[in-house]
Amino acid sequence: EVQLVQxxxxxxxxxxxLRLSCAASGFTFSSNWMSWVRQGPGKGLxxxxxxxxxESEKYYVDSVKGRxxxxxxxxxxxxxxxxxxxxxxDTAVYYCAKxxxxxxxxxxxxxxxxxx
Amino acid sequence: xxxxxxxxVTLSVSPGERATLSCRASQSVSSNLAWYQQRPxxxxxxxxYGASTRATGFPARFSGxxxxxxxxxxxxxxxxxxxxxxxxxxxxxxxxxxxxxxKVENK
Numbered sequence: 001e002v003q004l005v006q007x008x009x010x011x012x013x014x015x016x017x018l019r020l021s022c023a024a025s026g027f028t029f030s031s032n033w034m035s036w037v038r039q040g041p042g043k044g045l046x047x048x049x050x051x052x053x054x055e056s057e058k059y060y061v062d063s064v065k066g067r068x069x070x071x072x073x074x075x076x077x078x079x080x081x082x083x084x085x086x087x088x089x090d091t092a093v094y095y096c097a098k099x100x101x102x103x104x105x106x107x108x109x110x111x112x113x114x115x116x
Numbered sequence: 117x118x119x120x121x122x123x124x125v126t127l128s129v130s131p132g133e134r135a136t137l138s139c140r141a142s143q144s145v146s147s148n149l150a151w152y153q154q155r156p157x158x159x160x161x162x163x164x165y166g167a168s169t170r171a172t173g174f175p176a177r178f179s180g181x182x183x184x185x186x187x188x189x190x191x192x193x194x195x196x197x198x199x200x201x202x203x204x205x206x207x208x209x210x211x212x213x214x215x216x217x218x219k220v221e222n223k
Contacts (some may be wrong), residue, residue: 035212037160045152045160045203047212061211062117095159101207102150104171106159 002026002105004096009110012086016114020081022096022107030074033100036081038092039109046092049081050100064090086114118142118206122215128223135191137218139204144184148208151180151189154217155200163202164189194220 008020035050049060049070058070069082079096091114097103119142129135151164162171164180167187177192191198199222204215
């Protein structure tokens, strides 16, 4: 059974940092692109970033470029999202997802709240 | 960036009726179009990919069609568990982009 278990969300002040983690199981992690997608409160879905199997390609939505970094550890079957210089508009539920084109499995989501 | 526009924003349908949802891309995405279902408080679930291929676990009452810039998701006979928000998403270009969603509600 494919599982994506997320951790690391919470409340952070504007300008602060947070690192999200996603532990995968039930599939060959090292053979799959991975992605992060977010959903603001009461809003739709927004693709944030994705990463190729060997980290040779990474893509970010413009609004997070230079502030967020996606990475992975294939030995630990995990993908990460380092979020720096956080803004109020980054407040959202963040989902990790398996796949880089049309994710077929999603984590449970983790809430990130940026507020003073 | 490719802009995805869904219509209507809200669709009121009675159980057993047909639901037709539309998605338009600002430029051609070929058949690189997916649909997701999201129930309240849950993560999205992949429903359709390649514009018309049903994902695992979804019954045949769900069907997708279209190519280029115009796409349709049809639910042939709505069941209670189908009331949800549906999103389209293109994966022809980066950044991947979603439509704003169509909420299918009980009439």
